[in-house]
Amino acid sequence: MTSKTTRSKVIEAEKLGLTFDANDGPVHALKDVDLAIEKGDFVSFIGPSGCGKTTLLRVIADLEHPTAGSITVNGMTPEQARLERAYGYVFQAPALLAWRTIERNIGLPLEIMGLSAAEKADRVARTLELVGLDGFGRKFPWQLSGGMQQRASIARALAFDADLLLMDEPFGALDEIVRDHLNEQLLQLWKKTGKTICFVTHSIPEAVYLSNKIVVMSPRPGRVTDIIESDLPAERPLDIRESKRFLEIAQRVRTGLREGHSYE
Amino acid sequence: MISALSRVFPIATVVAAIMVVWYGFTVYLNSPWQIDRYEKAGIEWQMGDLVRDTMAHDRPVLPAPHQIAIEIWKTTVEKKITSKRSLIFHGSVTLSSTLLGFAMGTILGIGLAVSIVENRAMDKSLMPWIITSQTIPILAIAPMIIVVLNAVGLSGLVPKAMISTYLSFFPVVVGMVKGLRSPDPMHIDLMRTYNSSRLHMFWKLRLPASVPFLFASMKVAIAISLVGAIVGELPTGAVAGLGARLLAGSYYGQTIQIWSALISAACMAAILVTVVSVISHVTLKRMGLRA
Ligand SMILES: Nc1ncnc2c1ncn2[C@@H]1O[C@H](COP(=O)(O)OP(=O)(O)O)[C@@H](O)[C@H]1O
Ligand SMILES: [Mg+2]
Numbered sequence: 001m002t003s004k005t006t007r008s009k010v011i012e013a014e015k016l017g018l019t020f021d022a023n024d025g026p027v028h029a030l031k032d033v034d035l036a037i038e039k040g041d042f043v044s045f046i047g048p049s050g051c052g053k054t055t056l057l058r059v060i061a062d063l064e065h066p067t068a069g070s071i072t073v074n075g076m077t078p079e080q081a082r083l084e085r086a087y088g089y090v091f092q093a094p095a096l097l098a099w100r101t102i103e104r105n106i107g108l109p110l111e112i113m114g115l116s117a118a119e120k121a122d123r124v125a126r127t128l129e130l131v132g133l134d135g136f137g138r139k140f141p142w143q144l145s146g147g148m149q150q151r152a153s154i155a156r157a158l159a160f161d162a163d164l165l166l167m168d169e170p171f172g173a174l175d176e177i178v179r180d181h182l183n184e185q186l187l188q189l190w191k192k193t194g195k196t197i198c199f200v201t202h203s204i205p206e207a208v209y210l211s212n213k214i215v216v217m218s219p220r221p222g223r224v225t226d227i228i229e230s231d232l233p234a235e236r237p238l239d240i241r242e243s244k245r246f247l248e249i250a251q252r253v254r255t256g257l258r259e260g261h262s263y264e
Numbered sequence: 265m266i267s268a269l270s271r272v273f274p275i276a277t278v279v280a281a282i283m284v285v286w287y288g289f290t291v292y293l294n295s296p297w298q299i300d301r302y303e304k305a306g307i308e309w310q311m312g313d314l315v316r317d318t319m320a321h322d323r324p325v326l327p328a329p330h331q332i333a334i335e336i337w338k339t340t341v342e343k344k345i346t347s348k349r350s351l352i353f354h355g356s357v358t359l360s361s362t363l364l365g366f367a368m369g370t371i372l373g374i375g376l377a378v379s380i381v382e383n384r385a386m387d388k389s390l391m392p393w394i395i396t397s398q399t400i401p402i403l404a405i406a407p408m409i410i411v412v413l414n415a416v417g418l419s420g421l422v423p424k425a426m427i428s429t430y431l432s433f434f435p436v437v438v439g440m441v442k443g444l445r446s447p448d449p450m451h452i453d454l455m456r457t458y459n460s461s462r463l464h465m466f467w468k469l470r471l472p473a474s475v476p477f478l479f480a481s482m483k484v485a486i487a488i489s490l491v492g493a494i495v496g497e498l499p500t501g502a503v504a505g506l507g508a509r510l511l512a513g514s515y516y517g518q519t520i521q522i523w524s525a526l527i528s529a530a531c532m533a534a535i536l537v538t539v540v541s542v543i544s545h546v547t548l549k550r551m552g553l554r555a
Binding site for chain 2: 058082083085095099101108112
């Protein structure tokens with residue numbers, strides 16, 4: 001975390017705001033969000049539901065348009081970044097197409113990019129292996145468990161091979177053991193590929209375990225209340241979660257969440 | 265074995281019940297005329313005579329099931345297909361206009377659905393007309409339409425098929441529009457993150473998602489196409505087809521002929537719907553969708 005100035009900014013937001021016009025009045029999903037994410041960061045966004053985590057990720061992905069402030073992705077507008085296919089997005093649900101096999105689901109973005117069949121097959125095989133799904137390529141989504149489906153959707157985002165990965169509570173619906181396993185795999189992958197990852201979660205241990213930067217958010221209006229830089233070592237066995245340093249960081253996240261949360 | 269039996273048993277029970285009721289009505293509805301005849305001829309009659317004789321009329325008010333079965337046998341197996349009295353001949357005439365009308369209706373329906381979904385202006389301008397089109401009682405005016413089309417020189421298969429088309433495109437448009445709009449917003453967002461073109465969005469997402477909806481509509485469309493074809497055969501002058509058989513039968517009081525044409529039409533409808541169902545099932549299965 002020493003060479004901050006030399007690393008390029010992947011995402012920069014200033015006074016970013018987004019207000020939805022709902023039927024029962026405006027909803028301030030995001031307000032005055034300042035954020036800088038550098039290349040190679042693993043950033044977790046944590047906060048109670050409704051604090052704008054998904055909205056923020058969608059703004060980065062150009063799926064939602066901010067109503068105030070500014071944001072750049074790779075130095076471009078989010079729209080330009082999207083048109084250049086600068087990021088892979090993993091949704092909260094696997095969002096696999098039911099009529100395509102796992103292989104062809106992963107190949108979908110590659111077809112759209114117009115890759116050659118050989119290149120496509122190669123990337124599909126590689127990413128299937130990366131998420132531990134080799135041998136399941138010919139199966140249809142319904143033949144796989146929820147955890148495997150979510151891994152397939154991660155493989156799909158990886159096959160896309162963008163330097164930025166946006167993940168919206170990808171493991172939210174999975175049980176603890178599968179989740180631990182996928183967390184480990186995701187960390188491995190991050191180390192191996194050096195991608196920049198934005199990861200939404202509402203689990204404190206997950207956020208602390210995975211990230212080198214934790215963005216704590218609070219609702220009404222959705223805003224960033226704390227940004228915590230984690231100095232946990234790059235090598236993180238699962239039992240690091242019992243270490244003193246881990247618990248200290250977790251405590252700080254918890255405090256941040258509590259302060260931002262009003263129980264009216 | 266058990267499961268096959270347990271599926272057949274309820275159906276067999278219902279069929280048996282229908283038969284009992286049918287035979288009962290045959291005796292009941294045909295007996296006034298029969299009793300009248302006994303009295304005129306001064307014949308002593310027993311209940312057994314009545315039952316036997318009411319089931320043997322040439323032109324009964326209601327023919328007995330076995331009379332219809334014999335008539336169907338005679339006019340299919342025992343008649344040459346080229347004969348004007350062959351039910352297979354008439355059935356195939358009806359079938360060809362049903363299939364032609366169904367094919368045109370399906371193509372028209374898909375085309376309209378695509379333009380409605382892909383073009384906002386089309387959605388606004390076309391949809392009200394499509395709905396309005398179905399408020400016209402086409403079945404009631406079909407014979408007139410056939411006569412008018414005949415007068416302008418359109419005769420034979422095409423006018424009948426046009427009635428079927430008119431009836432069958434509607435369920436296809438409605439189902440297909442629903443199907444093309446069925447993809448989850450999340451899937452649409454997914455495609456946007458790939459910077460997908462409209463064409464890709466259509467071919468890789470909307471169209472495959474619409475297939476189950478299309479088949480569901482086609483089951484309705486093919487049954488209604490058959491109705492359209494038969495109605496199109498009703499006007500005087502029509503000489504071939506199940507509809508013409510119905511009409512000719514009613515002119516001459518040939519109730520057995522009417523009923524055998526009716527039963528044949530019902531069987532044809534069942535077969536057509538089953539064929540579409542099977543194709544649907546196989547296709548969806550091959551697509552990995554559990555049908
Ligand atoms: N399309 C929308 N229209 C109106 N309100 C929305 C919309 N999307 C999200 N919101 C509102 O914005 C707030 C933030 O939502 P979201 O970003 O989904 O929160 P989170 O992901 O942190 O749970 C919530 O109050 C939510 O109801
Ligand atoms: Mg969310």
